Each structure stands twice: as C-alpha cells, then as structure tokens.
Amino acid sequence: MEEERSQNGPRLYERIYAAVRQIPVGRVATYGQIARLVGGCSAQMVGFALAALPNGSDVPWQRVINAKGKISPRGIGFGSLIQRTLLEEEGIVFMQDEIIDLNTYGW
DNA sequence: AGATTGACTGCAT
DNA sequence: CATGCAGCCAATC
Numbered sequence: 001m002e003e004e005r006s007q008n009g010p011r012l013y014e015r016i017y018a019a020v021r022q023i024p025v026g027r028v029a030t031y032g033q034i035a036r037l038v039g040g041c042s043a044q045m046v047g048f049a050l051a052a053l054p055n056g057s058d059v060p061w062q063r064v065i066n067a068k069g070k071i072s073p074r075g076i077g078f079g080s081l082i083q084r085t086l087l088e089e090e091g092i093v094f095m096q097d098e099i100i101d102l103n104t105y106g107w
Numbered sequence: 108a109g110a111t112t113g114a115c116t117g118c119a120t
Numbered sequence: 121c122a123t124g125c126a127g128c129c130a131a132t133c
Contacts, residue, residue, distance in 0.1 A: 012130075031115050035128095042128045043115040051114055052131085064114080072114035079114085 012041060016049040023063045026091045028100055029107040030067050047072065062086040069100045 019037045023029050031043035038046075050061045051074075062083040066072050071080045084098060092105050 035115085041130075044113060044128065045115090045130055047114040048112095048129090048131065049114095061114085066114080067116055074114040083114095 012038075012045070013049045013052065016041070016046050017053070017057075017059045020050070020059050020061060020064055023060060023107055026105070027107045028063045028065050028087070028092065028102070028105050030065060030102070031072075032067055033107060034064060043067075063090075065100060069102045070098060 015038045016034060019034045020029075031046040034046045035041050035043045046064065050059070050064060053059055053061055071083050074080055084094065087100070088094070092100060094100060
C-alpha cells in the first residue's frame with residue numbers, strides 16, 4: 001500500500017480529488033490543468049490518482065480528459081465508452097472523432 | 108535503494 | 121494524421 005502517512009494533512013491524492021470535484025457540470029479539464037492547479041505534481045500523477053479511485057466515488061473523473069480533448073485510452077473496453085456517455089449526460093457534445101471542444105467546454 | 112510503469116504532454120519526424 | 125522520443129513525478133515491484 002502506499003505510504004498513507006502524509007504530513008500535509010490532505011494527501012496528494014486527496015488534493016487531486018478535490019481539484020477534480022471543483023470542475024463544474026458541463027465542463028471538462030485536462031490532466032495537465034489539474035496537475036498545475038494542485039501544484040507539485042505532474043499530469044501523470046493525476047491519471048494515477050484517478051486510476052486508484054474506487055468505483056462509486058464522488059469524484060467526477062469522467063470530466064478529466066487528455067490534452068487532445070479526447071478520452072484517455074485507458075485500455076480497451078467499456079471504460080471509455082462509459083465515460084463518453086457520462087459526459088453526454090452532463091450536456092457535453094462530442095465531435096466526430098469523439099473529441100471534446102476544449103475551447104468551449106474547457107474549464 | 109533501484110528499476111519499472113503509467114487514464115500525460117509537447118515537440119520532432 | 122500516425123509514430124517516436126524525452127521530460128515528468130509518484131506509486132509499485
């Protein structure tokens with residue numbers, strides 16, 4: 001297990017989760033955006049944190065996408081399909097290649 | 108303590 | 121537009 005003892009109060013993961021929770025409905029943010037917002041961590045850490053996220057958590061991980069405005073590949077399967085559906089439920093419209101217009105929906 | 112990996116990013120080819 | 125390479129930092133082996 002990861003070193004659960006942190007000295008800053010909220011763990012690094014918790015900080016990332018907090019940032020993701022701040023994304024308003026109908027908006028999306030990139031990993032890099034979250035990483036910069038949290039500070040002291042890189043985009044890859046954001047993905048790592050979300051990957052460790054338990055199912056049914058209150059963190060809108062679906063609103064976090066990559067810099068291309070697409071859903072992260074995250075392996076093959078339904079995961080990305082579920083994410084796309086969730087975003088559409090929130091009012092986000094995808095373009096032809098399943099790309100999200102960050103210029104419009106970007107946080 | 109060291110090597111490997113990863114839901115990333117950006118530039119180069 | 122697809123593929124490759126380097127930088128990135130923490131978790132995991």
